[in-house]
Amino acid sequence: xxxxxxxxxxxxxxxxxxxxxxxxxxxxxxxxxxxxxxxxxxxxxxxxxxxxxxxxxxxxxxxxxxxxxxxxxxxxxxxxxxxxxxxxxxxxxxxxxxxxxxxxxxxxxxxxxxxxxxxxxxxxxxxxxxxxxxxxxxxxxxxxxxxxxxxxxxxxxxxxxxxxxxxxxxxxxxxxxxxxxxxxxxxxxxxxxxxxxxxxxxxxxxxxxxxxxxxxxxxxxxxxxxxxxxxxxxxxxxxxxxxxxxxxxxxxxxxxxxxxxxxxxxxxxxxxxxxxxxxxxxxxxxxxxxxxxxxxxxxxxxxxxxxxxxxxxxxx
Amino acid sequence: xxxxxxxxxxxxxxxxxxxxxxxxxxxxxxxxxxxxxxxxxxxxxxxxxxxxxxxxxxxxxxxxxxxxxxxxxxxxxxxxxxxxxxxxxxxxxxxxxxxxxxxxxxxxxxxxxxxxxxxxxxxxxxxxxxxxxxxxxxxxxxxxxxxxxxxxxxxxxxxxxxxxxxxxxxxxxxxxxxxxxxxxxxxxxxxxxxxxxxxxxxxxxxxxxxxxxxxxxxxxxxxxxxxxxxxxxxxxxxxxxxxxxxxxxxxxxxxxxxxxxxxxxxxxxxxxxxxxxxxxxxxxxxxxxxxxxxxxxxxxxxxxxxxxxxxxxxxxxxxxxxxxxxxxxxxxxxxxxxxxxxxxxxxxxxxxxxxxxxxxxxxxxxxxxxxxxxxxxxxxxxxxxxxxxxxxxxxxxxxxxxxxxxxxxxxxxxxxxxxxxxxxxxxxxxxxxxxxxx
Numbered sequence: 001x002x003x004x005x006x007x008x009x010x011x012x013x014x015x016x017x018x019x020x021x022x023x024x025x026x027x028x029x030x031x032x033x034x035x036x037x038x039x040x041x042x043x044x045x046x047x048x049x050x051x052x053x054x055x056x057x058x059x060x061x062x063x064x065x066x067x068x069x070x071x072x073x074x075x076x077x078x079x080x081x082x083x084x085x086x087x088x089x090x091x092x093x094x095x096x097x098x099x100x101x102x103x104x105x106x107x108x109x110x111x112x113x114x115x116x117x118x119x120x121x122x123x124x125x126x127x128x129x130x131x132x133x134x135x136x137x138x139x140x141x142x143x144x145x146x147x148x149x150x151x152x153x154x155x156x157x158x159x160x161x162x163x164x165x166x167x168x169x170x171x172x173x174x175x176x177x178x179x180x181x182x183x184x185x186x187x188x189x190x191x192x193x194x195x196x197x198x199x200x201x202x203x204x205x206x207x208x209x210x211x212x213x214x215x216x217x218x219x220x221x222x223x224x225x226x227x228x229x230x231x232x233x234x235x236x237x238x239x240x241x242x243x244x245x246x247x248x249x250x251x252x253x254x255x256x257x258x259x260x261x262x263x264x265x266x267x268x269x270x271x272x273x274x275x276x277x278x279x280x281x282x283x284x285x286x287x288x289x290x291x292x293x294x295x296x297x298x299x300x301x302x303x304x305x306x307x308x309x310x311x312x313x314x315x316x
Numbered sequence: 317x318x319x320x321x322x323x324x325x326x327x328x329x330x331x332x333x334x335x336x337x338x339x340x341x342x343x344x345x346x347x348x349x350x351x352x353x354x355x356x357x358x359x360x361x362x363x364x365x366x367x368x369x370x371x372x373x374x375x376x377x378x379x380x381x382x383x384x385x386x387x388x389x390x391x392x393x394x395x396x397x398x399x400x401x402x403x404x405x406x407x408x409x410x411x412x413x414x415x416x417x418x419x420x421x422x423x424x425x426x427x428x429x430x431x432x433x434x435x436x437x438x439x440x441x442x443x444x445x446x447x448x449x450x451x452x453x454x455x456x457x458x459x460x461x462x463x464x465x466x467x468x469x470x471x472x473x474x475x476x477x478x479x480x481x482x483x484x485x486x487x488x489x490x491x492x493x494x495x496x497x498x499x500x501x502x503x504x505x506x507x508x509x510x511x512x513x514x515x516x517x518x519x520x521x522x523x524x525x526x527x528x529x530x531x532x533x534x535x536x537x538x539x540x541x542x543x544x545x546x547x548x549x550x551x552x553x554x555x556x557x558x559x560x561x562x563x564x565x566x567x568x569x570x571x572x573x574x575x576x577x578x579x580x581x582x583x584x585x586x587x588x589x590x591x592x593x594x595x596x597x598x599x600x601x602x603x604x605x606x607x608x609x610x611x612x613x614x615x616x617x618x619x620x621x622x623x624x625x626x627x628x629x630x631x632x633x634x635x636x637x638x639x640x641x642x643x644x645x646x647x648x649x650x651x652x653x654x655x656x657x658x659x660x661x662x663x664x665x666x667x668x669x670x671x672x673x674x675x676x677x678x679x680x681x682x683x684x685x686x687x688x689x690x691x692x693x694x695x696x697x698x699x700x701x702x703x704x705x706x707x708x709x710x711x712x713x714x715x716x717x718x719x720x721x722x723x724x725x726x727x728x729x730x731x732x733x734x735x736x737x738x739x740x741x742x743x744x745x746x747x748x749x750x751x752x753x754x
Contacts, residue, residue, distance in 0.1 A: 061753075064405045064753065065429060065753050066429070146583075150580075151579060151580060168579060170525065171728050257527065257581070258712075259526075259717045262525070262724050262728065263724075264718075275398075275714060275717075278398045278401075278402040279713065281753035282751075283753075285751075
């Protein structure tokens, strides 16, 4: 339904009166197939095939060092059940996902709300908050590696100057993963911020005007109207963020030079997969680990899908 | 003057044609790698040298190009560590490996088993290269199953960088422009304390939080203490536990925050030395360029014997290897021998990066002996200690990385030396028990 300039509401005409379309729609038109074909080919060659091939590899003792390959059945899967490093690094990944998703959602929302209040120089804030997201991961991590140096890093310098105890950002087992979270938040919060900001800008002004007439103050409007109206966006941001955080690898790998951090406390499961397959030459076993992780991601995704569907139903 | 305007259509057409051309060239070079016949031909060479080493490697490749203008050499540089070794292994397994490749000798065993061809000693002799021209320990490490699988280019041992100004002020310099001899661990620690008084921060820069930097100190000290570590696949580690505990204890003594910071990582340790916040610095010789660029007064020396009477030093060597080919072209293989021999002969320029040339004709030459500070530590090549043999050992390996974690945990006092030893040996035994990929 649309409202015309004259204020009259135009009702879509019944189907029968529409001029009959002479060509079939995009979905039924066989021509559509040819448009999709290039993508399908690339997708099949570089996603579907490797996924299936890798799954097959997980049942063999494939070695990068060229040793003869033989079928080992479920041995790789049996081995990973008893591999403490698999469960430890999986724990790191899950912990990272939890402690990075919360700030990445909350901070980005706060930033979007602040910018949306109408501060001067909107473009400047938008640019500043989003700019780190445009940097390559290696640049981001190298900057933070120097900031977080234990002995002469900027952050510890400031802490020391304020008379506070310095922190072993990169050398303390209990802090290492938090350092990765800090870097990740600084680096990627801009993307969520942008999603929130565009959602905020899509809320029509008239809604707020009506609320203001009813006597709702700024705080009340934010809590009772803005946040509920952002529910859909929050769902989207959380889904995207959880999936992105589960894939944690590059920041942690570069920050600690591939060592996994102090006591291996910042080694995510993907690094264990990488080390097993590419450093230790055990491609078959590494595949098995990655497929167990893959299954976990699917479970998480389905769980989120179910949740959002239920939410959608209750909302409707 | 007429100006021709390039229409978008023409440009696209040209670009398309160029892309097709490149693609076609790529295809033909895959299908039929050797275009020339007889003396001409192509040669693919892979290495992992970037930065200062990278420039010197290009010089070496160019000098071979000058010697053999009929051979078209394609040199490819990849990031060192796992990215390089992964690609090399993949290329070997796929049967389309480069004709010649660079490799750390500490990473040789798993590659030599299935992916490389041994060198033919007669072919090498025909090019003037024989076993007696290499330091014995280096030559021995290049063997696998009684055959030569790697042709050593250099040795890069752990060395001691000396800030001559700071060490002078700490009263540590001898009369010959070198550090007064250090003959015990206590003396080394004391030198660190005295330097810390001079710098006002720490005395010695050493990267306890870096896998490579940490491991080379640990392995040198462990070997000087007489420690042995043997890693039989499928068995349990044969190790001198006491020596390992002692080595970890030394690490703890060293990293008391005055002698040495417990938390310097890979990029930080050279930076501390270059900014004169420490008087001594311990790492491989490749930071020579960093120190030169910083313009500080410095020299480099062989790392001393802190324990025992032999200054055993953890080292690794860059070498050339012959990846196994699906179908071997004798002309290309012969050119690979030529190129390796040429780069060895010309390795004086390679020594500019701090590495000790492996070929005695170069390392004994008056030119090299006049090279400062490289000549100071050239003797280290006779006392090098390579990492233990295992598929998960060597430069950039899991052994180094896991060992590095234990070293850091001792220096930050998260573990006692006994705990670190137990953690390390438990892990090593686990690695030996799991199926080997070799």
